[in-house]
Each structure stands twice: as structure tokens, then as C-alpha cells.
Amino acid sequence: MYEQLVEEFVAAGGRRAFGITGSGPSLRLIDSLEGAGVEFITTGHESTAALMSGVSARLGGSPALALTIKGPGFMNMLPGLLCNAYEGNPSISVSESYPQGHADARCHKWLDHGRAGGEFLKRHLFYEPGQGLLARCWQAARQECPGPVHLDLGAGENRAESPIEAEATPEFERLEQKIAQSDRPMLVIGSLGLRAAWSGELQGLSIPVFTTPSGKGAIDESSAMAGGVFTGAGKTDTPEKQLLPEADLLITLGARAGEMLNPEFGIDTLNLDTLAPSADRVFPARHLAGQTHVLNEGQIRDLFALLREKAWGRDMIADSHARLDAIADRFGWSPVAAMRRVQAMVPGAIQVLDTGNYTVMGEHFLRAGMASEVLGTPNGRYMGAALGYALGASFSMPDTPVILWIGDGGIRSLIGELALAAEYNRRLLVLVMKDGNFGSIRGSALSNGLTQKPVELSERSLVRIGEAMGLNTGIIEDEAGLVDMLEAWQQDPGPSLYECPLNPDEYIELTACLR
Numbered sequence: 039m040y041e042q043l044v045e046e047f048v049a050a051g052g053r054r055a056f057g058i059t060g061s062g063p064s065l066r067l068i069d070s071l072e073g074a075g076v077e078f079i080t081t082g083h084e085s086t087a088a089l090m091s092g093v094s095a096r097l098g099g100s101p102a103l104a105l106t107i108k109g110p111g112f113m114n115m116l117p118g119l120l121c122n123a124y125e126g127n128p129s130i131s132v133s134e135s136y137p138q139g140h141a142d143a144r145c146h147k148w149l150d151h152g153r154a155g156g157e158f159l160k161r162h163l164f165y166e167p168g169q170g171l172l173a174r175c176w177q178a179a180r181q182e183c184p185g186p187v188h189l190d191l192g193a194g195e196n197r198a199e200s201p202i203e204a205e206a207t208p209e210f211e212r213l214e215q216k217i218a219q220s221d222r223p224m225l226v227i228g229s230l231g232l233r234a235a236w237s238g239e240l241q242g243l244s245i246p247v248f249t250t251p252s253g254k255g256a257i258d259e260s261s262a263m264a265g266g267v268f269t270g271a272g273k274t275d276t277p278e279k280q281l282l283p284e285a286d287l288l289i290t291l292g293a294r295a296g297e298m299l300n301p302e303f304g305i306d307t308l309n310l311d312t313l314a315p316s317a318d319r320v321f322p323a324r325h326l327a328g329q330t331h332v333l334n335e336g337q338i339r340d341l342f343a344l345l346r347e348k349a350w351g352r353d354m355i356a357d358s359h360a361r362l363d364a365i366a367d368r369f370g371w372s373p374v375a376a377m378r379r380v381q382a383m384v385p386g387a388i389q390v391l392d393t394g395n396y397t398v399m400g401e402h403f404l405r406a407g408m409a410s411e412v413l414g415t416p417n418g419r420y421m422g423a424a425l426g427y428a429l430g431a432s433f434s435m436p437d438t439p440v441i442l443w444i445g446d447g448g449i450r451s452l453i454g455e456l457a458l459a460a461e462y463n464r465r466l467l468v469l470v471m472k473d474g475n476f477g478s479i480r481g482s483a484l485s486n487g488l489t490q491k492p493v494e495l496s497e498r499s500l501v502r503i504g505e506a507m508g509l510n511t512g513i514i515e516d517e518a519g520l521v522d523m524l525e526a527w528q529q530d531p532g533p534s535l536y537e538c539p540l541n542p543d544e545y546i547e548l549t550a551c552l553r
Contacts, residue, residue, distance in 0.1 A: 046169070046170075047076070048074050048075070050172065051101070053075075053077065054077045054078075054094060054102050055102065056086070056087035056090045057087035057104050058081060060111070064132070064133070081458065084115035086455045087105065088186070089121060090426055091430065092186070095127065096128065103131070104118070106132075108148075109147030111134075112133045113149065115133070123185040124320060124417040132188075133151065134190075137194060138194025138195060157320070158185070159185075160178050163187070164194030175189055182230070207337070210331070214340065214341075216306075217341070217345070218344055222348070223245055223287040224289070225289050228294050231257075237256050239342040243348075244348065247263050248278060249267060249268065250297035254267065255407070255410060259407065265355055268298070269300070270299055270300035271299040272553060273552055275362060275552075276358075276362065277359060277362065280358040281358060282303065284351070292313075293309070293311075296320075297417060299553075362403075373396035373443070376538060383525075384467075384528065386411075393445075394445035395445075398478075399552065400443055413427055421451070422449070422450070422452050424442060424444060425456070425468075426452060428441075429455060433462070439467065439531055440466045441467050441469065445477065446470055446474065449500065453503060460533045463533065467534050469538055470535065470537050471545075472540060477493075509535045510532055515539060520538075
């Protein structure tokens with residue numbers, strides 16, 4: 039019944055599907071997929087399937103499927119689909135469903151999936167026999183801004199899509215003049231820089247180049263002109279706050295809605311893009327102060343030609359990074375110390391950040407050399423979701439080590455899914471930043487004199503839980519212990535989980551220096 043859909047999936051490079059099957063159409067679809075050589079991986083929760091498929095598609099450049107039953111199964115999957123929408127991960131989910139306009143007396147597990155996910159799904163389609171359906175799903179999922187597309191296996195009428203046509207700005211001559219008159223322009227690259235052809239031009243610039251947190255990897259962060267992350271909310275000692283007062287023009291390029299915490303910069307700013315985001319993005323359209331100008335190919339070439347004529351800030355960038363390093367050095371054993379050591383000893387690993395205080399540290403101190411070397415949930419700050427992304431990365435890139443940085447609060451929601459890493463023997467190392475609290479919220483409670491009871495976590499032995507699932511486990515209490523563990527893990531890089539106990543007060547204090 040689904041042979042054409044499966045053929046198109048395989049032809050597009052699809053190799054894996056994730057999820058939880060029902061006994062009806064989803065099982066028949068999985069049977070057809072397996073018959074075509076597609077691997078189906080049964081997850082413990084439907085949202086994990088969505089997360090794994092989203093990051094697999096992002097890393098592999100080809101579709102992966104997330105499958106579920108109708109109604110409650112689809113609702114379980116929605117958190118993962120929403121996270122894909124936040125983070126710009128192209129995903130295709132498929133579920134059993136009733137036909138459109140179902141009026142029969144039997145309504146077991148009834149739900150209108152299109153309405154339930156309509157706030158953030160890029161497209162909601164119904165199954166139709168014939169050619170081109172999977173290609174339409176995949177095209178819609180990758181269209182700017184990338185995100186989730188859902189296919190119901192029930193029959194229905196699919197609306198035609200209007201093409202997105204973005205006219206280049208007629209004001210480019212005025213913009214060129216402003217850039218030409220600038221002596222010290224500063225550039226902030228958004229997530230589009232991970233996908234745009236012009237990203238190759240960034241390495242040749244001699245002006246400060248920052249990225250939004252979700253744009254990490256658009257420029258090699260070990261290069262001399264890489265300023266690091268720009269959030270608009272960095273504290274005094276961060277590179278963004280050190281260099282911004284010295285610039286006379288801030289240019290954002292390909293920065294999308296939700297990518298910066300504070301889009302009011304207090305400096306003359308030009309917001310530029312090369313692809314207008316589609317109207318189905320999850321974040322509101324107005325996200326930056328002032329108008330966003332869309333440039334065509336000729337205008338973006340002219341922009342970089344102008345910027346290559348400018349040079350400033352090299353020593354200031356080096357000094358600002360050194361200043362930040364000196365602050366981190368005062369705290370001894372911390373997530374920063376762990377991150378530096380891990381990147382030095384396991385170069386080229388995919389680093390996946392969940393959300394917490396260590397995430398702020400990771401955004402500043404984990405240096406991405408290329409796109410997708412640092413992943414996570416920088417836009418949505420979706421606690422626990424990075425566990426699914428780390429698993430997906432380990433399946434998509436089986437020969438590349440994957441390091442998951444997660445807190446003792448965030449790991450609780452989906453910890454059972456780590457059994458997949460053991461079952462399939464993935465090269466996944468889970469480092470749990472354990473301070474006994476929801477650390478980022480505890481800082482707010484302390485500063486405002488509010489109750490801390492809701493942010494305190496009961497003591498749980500994650501080591502024992504990990505052991506029961508078949509993971510290598512242990513406790514790391516200092517940098518020497520981390521070095522010993524990493525040396526052993528490199529010899530046998532199997533699925534592992536290690537607790538890293540932290541001083542909760544120092545943990546908050548270090549974060550407060552950054553944001």
C-alpha cells in the first residue's frame with residue numbers, strides 16, 4: 039500500500055525511521071520500510087523519535103522518519119516536533135489517523151492532528167497514493183526556516199502551497215553607503231549561516247565575526263576574528279560586551295527570530311538576510327530592532343567585498359577571550375574545565391548541550407570548528423530534549439564520538455531512552471552536571487529572595503540507573519579523574535554515563551559572569 043512512499047524515501051537517501059508502532063497502518067508502513075532495507079528503531083517515547091529523526095536529517099542531509107499512532111501517540115510526539123521547530127531541524131513525522139472529516143460513530147483515540155500541531159508544524163498533509171508526496175514533505179521541511187512536517191496516513195485533501203517569493207531590497211545602494219562609511223563594522227551571523235553558500239566568505243574577513251548560539255559553527259571559532267556567541271544579553275566580561283562599544287556599525291546576517299535574548303543593541307544596526315523566512319515559522323516575525331533587508335546573490339557578493347576592505351579588532355578579540363578564560367580559571371573544577379579538557383582530548387566529537395547553566399558556559403567555551411559540531415536547544419531551551427538529539431547524532435554519525443552535556447534535572451525526563459545507546463552500542467558519552475538543583479532557576483530564586491524548595495532535586499544515583507541499562511558508569515570529581523576516564527573511554531568508546539558533582543554556589547557564580 040505504501041510502496042511508492044517508501045521508494046521515494048529510499049531514493050531521497052532515507053535510511054532510518056524511529057518511533058512506536060500501532061497494529062494498523064503504521065505497522066504496515068514499517069513492514070514496507072524494512073523490506074526496502076530501512077532500519078526501524080523502537081524508542082521508549084514518541085517525542086524521542088521526533089528528536090532523533092530531526093537531528094538525523096540535519097546531520098545527514100537526507101530524510102528520517104518519526105512514526106506513531108493517532109491521538110495520544112501523536113500528542114506524545116508533539117514536544118519533539120516543537121523542539122525541531124525551535125531549532126530549525128527538518129523532520130518528517132508520520133502517524134495513523136482517521137480520514138479528514140471523519141463522521142463515523144467509532145472515534146477511538148480521535149484527535150485532529152492538524153489543529154493540535156497547527157501552531158508550529160510547517161505543513162500538515164494527508165496520505166495520497168501516487169508520486170511526489172515524500173518529496174513534497176521533504177522540500178517543505180527544509181524550506182527556510184527548516185522544521186517539522188507531519189503526514190497523516192488517513193485520506194484527506196491537501197491544500198496547494200503558494201511559492202515564497204522574496205524580492206531583494208531596493209535600498210541596497212543606501213546600505214552600501216552606510217557600510218562603506220563605517221570604520222569598525224561588527225558582524226553577527228545567525229543560523230542561516232550554517233546552510234547558506236556565502237558562509238565560506240566569513241573566514242576571509244578581518245573584522246569581528248560573532249554568531250548567535252544557534253549559528254555556532256558558521257565560522258571556525260578557533261580563527262583569530264571569531265568573537266564567539268552574541269546573545270544581546272552577555273555580561274560585562276563577555277567578548278560581545280567588550281567589542282560592541284568599540285564598533286560603529288553592527289550587521290546581523292541570517293539571524294532569525296528567537297536567536298537572540300535581547301535584540302536591542304544600542305548601536306547603529308543593519309539587519310540583513312538572503313532568504314526570507316516562510317510565514318509558517320514558530321517565532322513571531324518581528325524579532326530584531328528595525329527592518330530586515332533581503333539581499334540577492336549579487337548584493338551579498340557586494341556586501342562581502344565591502345567588508346573585506348575593513349580591518350580591526352584582532353587584538354581585542356584575543357584579549358576578550360583571554361579575559362574570559364582568566365575568569366573561568368578562578369573556579370577550578372567546573373563545566374568549563376570539563377569542556378576544555380574534553381575538546382582537547384576528543385577533537386572532532388559532536389558536542390550536544392541540553393539546557394542549564396552549563397549551556398551558557400558551553401556556548402562561550404566549546405569552540406565549534408564547523409557546522410553541527412555543537413548541537414542543542416539554543417532557541418527553545420527545551421530541557422531534556424538534547425538527550426534525544428544526542429542519540430540521533432550517534433545513529434546518524436556512528437563513527438563520530440558524541441558527548442552529551444546534561445544536568446541532573448534535565449536528564450530525568452527521558453533517561454530511559456539511554457538504553458538504546460547500550461542496545462545498539464553507540465559511541466555516546468553522557469556527562470551529567472550534577473549540582474542537586476535546577477541550577478539556572480535557583481540563581482533567580484536566590485537573587486529575588488524566593489523559595490528554593492521547587493528547584494531542589496532529590497538525590498538519585500544516576501550511576502546505578504545507568505548500570506542497570508548496560509552503560510559504563512562512574513563519578514568524576516575533578517579534572518584528573520576526567521582525564522583518566524577519557525583515556526579509558528577512547529580505548530573503548532562505548533555508551534557511558536558519568537556524574538560530575540559540582541559546587542552549586544560556584545556553579546551559579548560562574549554563570550553570572552557570562553549572562
